[in-house]
Amino acid sequence: xxxxxxxxxxxxxxxxxxxxxxxxxxxxxxxxxxxxxxxxxxxxxxxxxxxxxxxxxxxxxxxxxxxxxxxxxxxxxxxxxxxxxxxxxxxxxxxxxxxxxxxxxxxxxxxxxxxxxxxxxxxxxxxxxxxxxxxxxxxxxxxxxxxxxxxxxxxxxxxxxxxxxxxxxxxxxxxxxxxxxxxxxxxxxxxxxxxxxxxxxxxxxxxxxxxxxxxxxxxxxxxxxxxxxxxxxxxxxxxxxxxxxxxxxxxxxxxxxxxxxxxxxxxxxxxxxxxxxxxxxxxxxxxxxxxxxxxxxxxxxxxxxxxxxxxxxxxxxxxxxxxxxxxxxxxxxxxxxxxxxxxxxxxxxxxxxxxxxxxxxxxxxxxxxxxxxxxxxxxxxxxxxxxxxxxxxxxxxxxxxxxxxxxxxxxxxxxxxxxxxxxxxxxxxxxxxxxxxxxxxxxxxxxxxxxxxxxxxxxxxxxxxxxxxxxxxxxxxxxx
Ligand code: 4AD
Ligand code: MG
Numbered sequence: 001x002x003x004x005x006x007x008x009x010x011x012x013x014x015x016x017x018x019x020x021x022x023x024x025x026x027x028x029x030x031x032x033x034x035x036x037x038x039x040x041x042x043x044x045x046x047x048x049x050x051x052x053x054x055x056x057x058x059x060x061x062x063x064x065x066x067x068x069x070x071x072x073x074x075x076x077x078x079x080x081x082x083x084x085x086x087x088x089x090x091x092x093x094x095x096x097x098x099x100x101x102x103x104x105x106x107x108x109x110x111x112x113x114x115x116x117x118x119x120x121x122x123x124x125x126x127x128x129x130x131x132x133x134x135x136x137x138x139x140x141x142x143x144x145x146x147x148x149x150x151x152x153x154x155x156x157x158x159x160x161x162x163x164x165x166x167x168x169x170x171x172x173x174x175x176x177x178x179x180x181x182x183x184x185x186x187x188x189x190x191x192x193x194x195x196x197x198x199x200x201x202x203x204x205x206x207x208x209x210x211x212x213x214x215x216x217x218x219x220x221x222x223x224x225x226x227x228x229x230x231x232x233x234x235x236x237x238x239x240x241x242x243x244x245x246x247x248x249x250x251x252x253x254x255x256x257x258x259x260x261x262x263x264x265x266x267x268x269x270x271x272x273x274x275x276x277x278x279x280x281x282x283x284x285x286x287x288x289x290x291x292x293x294x295x296x297x298x299x300x301x302x303x304x305x306x307x308x309x310x311x312x313x314x315x316x317x318x319x320x321x322x323x324x325x326x327x328x329x330x331x332x333x334x335x336x337x338x339x340x341x342x343x344x345x346x347x348x349x350x351x352x353x354x355x356x357x358x359x360x361x362x363x364x365x366x367x368x369x370x371x372x373x374x375x376x377x378x379x380x381x382x383x384x385x386x387x388x389x390x391x392x393x394x395x396x397x398x399x400x401x402x403x404x405x406x407x408x409x410x411x412x413x414x415x416x417x418x419x420x421x422x423x424x425x426x427x428x429x430x431x432x433x434x435x436x437x438x439x440x441x442x443x444x445x446x447x448x449x450x451x452x453x454x455x456x457x458x459x460x461x462x463x464x465x466x467x468x469x470x471x472x473x474x475x476x477x478x479x480x
Pocket of ligand 2: 403405406
């Protein structure tokens with residue numbers, strides 16, 4: 001008999017058919033001579049109730065049907081009274097694929113802390129919370145490809161191993177096949193990378209942007225969606241050492257076109273989740289409400305998860321310059337009362353996430369796009385403004401998250417780009433291929449990077465980025 005997924009079974013409106021389902025036991029309850037087993041196969045947040053009449057033959061099998069065990073169950077669908085679902089399965093036959101010893105199985109049918117579940121990330125997929133999060137993560141992956149595909153963008157696979165540092169922050173993981181206990185040296189005592197695998201020093205990419213730009217100079221509108229790596233030692237709830245980034249890059253777009261695309265994309269993705277991930281979102285919304293109740297009154301979020309998502313879909317993003325934002329922050333009561341860990345008093349300093357969140361959550365109460373940042377705090381490739389001080393950067397700031405997107409119009413002028421590279425001591429000879437696009441048919445162009453986990457964090461209402469990627473990589477942690 002062919003297996004049917006539980007998501008399909010729960011949609012049935014006619015009953016009495018013989019079917020087969022397979023999955024993992026969430027709970028077992030025995031009442032008189034009937035056992036009730038809640039079975040889940042990951043196709044939906046909801047369990048299928050299996051009703052088993054106990055007889056001497058089945059008792060032996062039933063003792064192996066515990067939380068965590070995997071089963072194949074045949075039976076007849078019947079209309080359910082009570083149990084929250086319309087349908088349940090009257091069991092005629094059970095096979096236990098794999099047992100889970102109740103004394104050892106770490107996932108008991110009770111609420112476990114997210115911290116504990118991180119330590120058993122190999123099993124946390126089996127909880128309601130994580131299965132919901134990862135179904136939503138999948139839906140967002142699909143929606144991103146759909147969004148760009150429908151617009152005629154071409155997906156480009158950019159390299160993971162590179163010789164360049166796109167962001168110029170020096171936060172790279174080196175890739176080598178040299179024996180690090182016995183490094184070859186040049187005459188002047190430096191490491192001889194000519195003997196390394198690629199004949200030069202290489203690292204894991206921090207961004208696919210530079211290669212994306214090369215493709216955009218022919219295909220016009222492209223996007224990358226790949227893993228990126230940063231050896232930045234920030235142990236926060238919003239940073240990972242390995243994260244996924246979506247980087248569209250568009251020829252003939254200026255900064256305003258870039259902002260419009262970012263806003264349209266984010267609203268599309270949130271709307272997609274609201275329309276396609278309803279049950280999982282409702283579960284996570286309730287979960288979040290309970291989590292909020294544990295917090296002190298003044299730290300609680302006054303919007304439910306679903307309200308917050310709708311809020312992003314229904315409001316135009318607020319656009320202003322960095323300079324205007326600094327004025328708002330400088331004159332804010334929060335700043336005057338010393339409520340920021342990093343007080344705002346000078347133009348030119350980078351914004352911290354507390355400042356970004358203040359602008360979004362307290363001041364404008366909607367997503368914000370900040371533009372025209374000081375060039376000193378942004379990457380070399382951003383288009384320089386006429387004032388000589390700022391660049392055509394844009395950061396999209398979201399409630400709870402802070403920066404969710406970073407991007408800019410790109411410097412398309414060869415001379416200006418070279419002089420910026422030299423100012424920053426970036427080795428010009430390593431960038432020859434990037435610079436050549438400014439020599440041959442250069443055009444105004446723009447792009448941005450969306451941090452995929454920050455998007456999933458926002459959509460799911462989870463509070464730690466480690467809980468929206470299956471196996472997080474963070475300082476001192478690469479388990480699994
Ligand atoms: O602002 P970033 O560093 O921009 C770039 O990498 C550009 N090359 C993008 C572009 O213009 N094509 O990173 C972009 C986004 C951030 O806004 C943030 O959402 C996410 O990537 N991000 C991280 N997410 C998780 N962990 C980290 N350590 C992250 N660093 C950046
Ligand atoms: Mg950034």
